[in-house]
Amino acid sequence: MEQPAGGRRPRLVSSLALGQRAWEVTLEWERGLLSWRDPQPPRGRHGGNCFVPASEIIAVEETEIEKQCSSGKWQKMAKPHAFTVYYVKRAQKHRWQCNEVTFWCVDEQLCNQWIQALKELLELQKSRPKQLLVYINPYGGKQQGKRIYEQKVAPLFSLASISTDVVITEHANHAKDNLFEVNIYKYDGIVCVGGDGMFSEVMHGLIGRIQKDSGIDQNNPKAPLVQCNIRIGIIPAGSTDCVCYATVGVTDPVTSALHIIVGDSQPLDVSSIHHNNTFLKYSVSLLGYGFYGDILKDSEKKRWMGTIRYDFSGFKTFLSHHYYEGTVSFLPAKHTLGSPRDKKRCRTGCYICRQSKQQPEEQQKNYGLEHNEDEGGDDWRVIKGKFLAINAVNMSCACPRSPKGLSPAAHLADGSIDLILVRKCSRFNFLRYLVRHTNQDDQFDFTFVEVYRIKKFQFTSKHLEDSDSGVKDVGKKRFGQFCRDHPACCCNLSNSIWNCDGETLDSSAIEVRVHCQLMKLFARGIEENSNDEAIYNQSTVEQLL
Numbered sequence: 062m063e064q065p066a067g068g069r070r071p072r073l074v075s076s077l078a079l080g081q082r083a084w085e086v087t088l089e090w091e092r093g094l095l096s097w098r099d100p101q102p103p104r105g106r107h108g109g110n111c112f113v114p115a116s117e118i119i120a121v122e123e124t125e126i127e128k129q130c131s132s133g134k135w136q137k138m139a140k141p142h143a144f145t146v147y148y149v150k151r152a153q154k155h156r157w158q159c160n161e162v163t164f165w166c167v168d169e170q171l172c173n174q175w176i177q178a179l180k181e182l183l184e185l186q187k188s189r190p191k192q193l194l195v196y197i198n199p200y201g202g203k204q205q206g207k208r209i210y211e212q213k214v215a216p217l218f219s220l221a222s223i224s225t226d227v228v229i230t231e232h233a234n235h236a237k238d239n240l241f242e243v244n245i246y247k248y249d250g251i252v253c254v255g256g257d258g259m260f261s262e263v264m265h266g267l268i269g270r271i272q273k274d275s276g277i278d279q280n281n282p283k284a285p286l287v288q289c290n291i292r293i294g295i296i297p298a299g300s301t302d303c304v305c306y307a308t309v310g311v312t313d314p315v316t317s318a319l320h321i322i323v324g325d326s327q328p329l330d331v332s333s334i335h336h337n338n339t340f341l342k343y344s345v346s347l348l349g350y351g352f353y354g355d356i357l358k359d360s361e362k363k364r365w366m367g368t369i370r371y372d373f374s375g376f377k378t379f380l381s382h383h384y385y386e387g388t389v390s391f392l393p394a395k396h397t398l399g400s401p402r403d404k405k406r407c408r409t410g411c412y413i414c415r416q417s418k419q420q421p422e423e424q425q426k427n428y429g430l431e432h433n434e435d436e437g438g439d440d441w442r443v444i445k446g447k448f449l450a451i452n453a454v455n456m457s458c459a460c461p462r463s464p465k466g467l468s469p470a471a472h473l474a475d476g477s478i479d480l481i482l483v484r485k486c487s488r489f490n491f492l493r494y495l496v497r498h499t500n501q502d503d504q505f506d507f508t509f510v511e512v513y514r515i516k517k518f519q520f521t522s523k524h525l526e527d528s529d530s531g532v533k534d535v536g537k538k539r540f541g542q543f544c545r546d547h548p549a550c551c552c553n554l555s556n557s558i559w560n561c562d563g564e565t566l567d568s569s570a571i572e573v574r575v576h577c578q579l580m581k582l583f584a585r586g587i588e589e590n591s592n593d594e595a596i597y598n599q600s601t602v603e604q605l606l
């Protein structure tokens with residue numbers, strides 16, 4: 062072993078056996094890196110260098126071994142000593158797996174020294190959770206939540222010495238209500254096992270609880286909300302799992318569990334939605350009126366169909382081709398560098414999101430000023446029209462159905478919303494628009510599609526305006542009426558509904574405002590050059606360090 066230099070923690074270098082060969086294993090404290098290399102690779106094979114950053118080591122365990130080797134030099138040993146390192150292995154398409162490597166040696170003291178050193182290194186990973194509160198929706202998606210958690214996630218949490226309190230929900234809003242009752246502050250994070258709806262429930266519980274404890278009135282649309290530092294982890298077990306896909310790059314329970322274990326943190330913008338000074342809901346993914354509202358309305362009646370209900374209702378809604386008249390007013394976002402037509406997408410460590418990081422504090426400081434500007438300024442834009450869809454997205458909304466999402470260049474944490482207006486067009490053109498969500502073509506490159514990066518917006522449907530009801534919702538009186546003058550024209554005098562992250566809103570007239578980085582997830586955003594190889598190679602690590 063190398064000696065300490067200048068009081069620094071020494072580099073640990075030993076010759077340890079891996080399988081039946083001796084490898085040079087190194088632990089570099091300064092760089093937080095475990096590596097091993099085969100000094101004499103067998104002829105014809107490249108001597109691979111393997112690297113694992115400490116931040117991606119899941120656990121270290123002493124390993125009880127029998128005399129397993131039938132040949133080679135270990136065969137003669139009376140009692141070999143061993144330890145196993147569990148670490149993150151990057152598989153294809155942003156998927157992570159738990160890999161393990163077992164090192165052997167004859168010297169018990171050396172083995173213990175390695176275990177001790179690696180455990181100390183893990184102790185230094187301060188952002189890792191130790192205690193989690195887990196909510197499982199047993200009825201989300203394909204009703205596999207409980208099985209997924211017990212078989213794939215719980216064993217990993219236990220390996221990583223994370224203790225958990227698990228609640229299997231018995232009804233909708235169970236998790237949300239529970240979050241107002243329990244001592245949330247003793248947990249390092251909340252985990253939800255389910256889909257976007259379950260995540261939304263947990264998020265409402267957590268954000269609501271924090272505002273309550275801070276004396277903030279959620280009904281005040283202008284209140285500066287208090288940031289939520291308790292992270293939420295999503296184990297995907299729903300039908301769309303858009304929040305998970307758009308923040309991790311894949312919907313895979315093991316990958317998500319590993320992001321929780323390594324203590325990743327991804328800030329997330331949250332929109333608040335109000336009607337007449339009454340708080341309705343928060344949204345993090347899609348707030349959609351028209352097409353996506355109608356899909357939701359129809360699909361809720363078909364929950365028994367499971368995950369394919371959305372395809373069925375999507376097809377039906379496409380054929381019905383309803384458009385809705387109304388007025389959208391919005392305040393464009395000036396603070397952010399990006400635009401919805403950018404080619405560059407929000408990825409791990411996104412510069413545009415980092416640049417927006419100061420915004421929450423600035424917002425608090427300039428609260429009064431900003432408020433006056435917004436109310437009196439000429440910055441608000443007003444668009445009246447006939448729309449097939451009005452979509453306000455806080456993130457790309459990438460999901461397995463649409464891997465680039467509704468707004469591919471939207472940012473997770475830049476304090477802005479992408480507002481997409483799809484005006485009345487032919488069925489054929491709307492189909493062309495939808496198909497572009499699934500290929501590489503630009504879905505905003507149509508005359509009937511507009512996209513704006515904004516901070517706030519309001520919407521009122523035409524018949525609410527006509528009835529002079531202002532923001533009061535009397536639209537339900539006319540619900541279900543269709544255009545008598547043109548029975549086949551698809552003009553729908555009734556309201557659509559708002560689809561808010563897969564849940565319906567009680568009002569069609571709404572005002573929406575985005576809160577920059579209001580909450581955090583156990584995620585890191587989608588990694589740019591996700592490594593499709595089995596393990597870090599030399600160049601990747603050099604880039605990292």
Ligand SMILES: Nc1ncnc2c1ncn2[C@@H]1O[C@H](COP(=O)(O)OP(=O)(O)OP(=O)(O)O)[C@@H](O)[C@H]1O
Pocket residue numbers: 197198199200201202203229230231232233234235254255256257258259260262298299300301302303563564
């Ligand atoms: N025990 C339960 N019984 C009935 N409903 C529940 C229960 N627990 C949670 N819920 C509700 O079920 C709704 C849907 O759950 P979830 O989001 O997990 O699945 P999904 O709708 O199939 O998936 P996605 O939202 O990804 O499309 C949530 O709004 C949640 O409030």
Ligand SMILES: CCCCCCCCCCCCC/C=C/[C@@H](O)[C@H](CO)NC(=O)CCCCC
Pocket residue numbers: 256257258300301302303346347353356357371372375458460462463466467495496498499560561562563564
């Ligand atoms: C001819 C092929 C055309 C295919 C077009 C596919 C376009 C798909 C875009 C999907 C965007 C999903 C946005 C996410 C919404 C979630 O907050 C929400 C809750 O889970 N899911 C839905 O509303 C469910 C929405 C389901 C939509 C089908």
Ligand SMILES: [Ca+2]
Pocket residue numbers: 330454455456471472473474475476477478479
């Ligand atoms: Ca955003």
